[in-house]
Amino acid sequence: MTTQSSLASAWLILFRLLEAHGAKPQSWLRELGADPALARQPGARLPSWLVDVIVTRAAALIEDPAFGLGAAGCWHPSSLGVLGYAWLSSSTLHQGLKRIERYARLLGDRWSCRCVDEADGLRFVCDHGRSDMIVGPVMADYTLSLTLAMCRSNFERTLNPARVFLRRPMPADPRPYHDSFACEVHFGALEDALVLSSSDVEALLPTANRELAATFDAILAEQLAVRSKDDLVSRCQVFLLKQLTSGEPSVGDLGKALGMSRRTLQRKLNEMGTSYQQLLVETRYALAKRYLHDSAKSVTEITFLLGFSEQAAFTRAFKRWSGAAPRDYRQRVDA
Incomplete structure (x- = not known):
């Protein structure tokens, strides 16, 4: 097992998503002895297990089983700390996704991701690190929809994946997934992933700034070194x-x-x-x-x-x- 904590500011995305559905995640955190105000303190972290508690409660309350897809409309670069701004300064989506892969542990110790080059593009694979059949599918929806929203925010034109893969079984109503990803979606897959075309991941982004990216990378490397000490x-x-x-x-x-x-x-x-x-x-x-x-x-x-x-x-x-x-x-x- 690894140290299980997550970047507190990233919780702001979850707060916005659940509050839009009438849930009260900040009150739940207080009940569990955690301070929601940490989400606005740069560099602060919260135990990852709290995510499972909050998502489990939300899943029991929210009628829409695909509510995790709403994360796409709740993110802001500042929610991801320095990594959010490093993402915006990336020259291409390929570089940006590789940057997420390199520094994923800063966002949370429970999850990981990897970039896999394919003949027709790049496969971005996410592993939420949960076997829980309630929390796991929600976190997969949440993570992939958030990743695609980040890619779309950097892109000049319409961006849709070539394919999306989800480990969750086929839902009773798959339409929210096709509407959200706007591509073919494969349920019951072996991994949670999205595939972007080569032309899209290699296109120069309008927000690219190599000098800023280098500055952010130096900060991120230092933060990662601190996180990687003897556990x-x-x-x-x-x-x-x-x-x-x-x-x-x-x-x-x-x-x-x-x-x-x-x-x-x-x-x-x-x-x-x-x-x-x-x-x-x-x-x-x-x-x-x-x-x-x-x-x-x-x-x-x-x-x-x-x-x-x-x-x-x-x-x-x-x-x-x-x-x-x-x-x-x-x-x-x-x-």
Whole structure:
């Protein structure tokens, strides 16, 4: 597992999208102990697991199953920090998408992307890093529609992909996807991707500025170097994964396993913008969703696998994280 945080300013896109559908994502964040004001602080980050909680709640509230496509109308370069402005200064879409690929971790540790050259163009593949059958498809819609909107904003003429691929199964009404992407859309694919023609990705963009791009790249490279330091959070999460079945481990146990005092561990985690309790919640939530996808595991069994002493405690915690009781969540996934 990797450090799981996301650029706080990128949350502004999600705020705008969900609020347009009547949801209250900022209130939900406060309920979960996070400060929505961080979204307006340059360089601030929020735990990635919160995205899953917010999107799960929104999916239960919003009637339109394709609401993630609306991200296309909610973005602004500033929402992506320095990378947003580096994108605008790219000479071609090919360079811009390669720039997104290179610095993707600055936007979020859970997702990745890659550019694949094809005979007739460039395939941009996104991996949202989620197996969740509720959150995953929404994030795929969200990410690809946002990527295409970014490409269209830089382009002088009408821009439509050659093809779009989505892992989600064919929806009851595929029209919103054809309307949004304006091309052939393949559902049930092996990956989430869009393909742009060679002529489009190599065309010189009107916003190109090589000097600015070089300046932004230098800043981004420095930011990425900071994000790539030895990952203490991953080591903590590995320990928690191993110990949860024996009950909830203490921060002292964790510090001892990592060869440092409790105070030192807490200080280091605080410097990384997280805490022992935050890591415990994030790890439990990820495991809970994975286990609930396995119909062979009962809720009682999952309770003890996650280190809870009683089922009621697990039910309360899961409802706080996802907005639904474990059994209700399982029923939605199986539907």
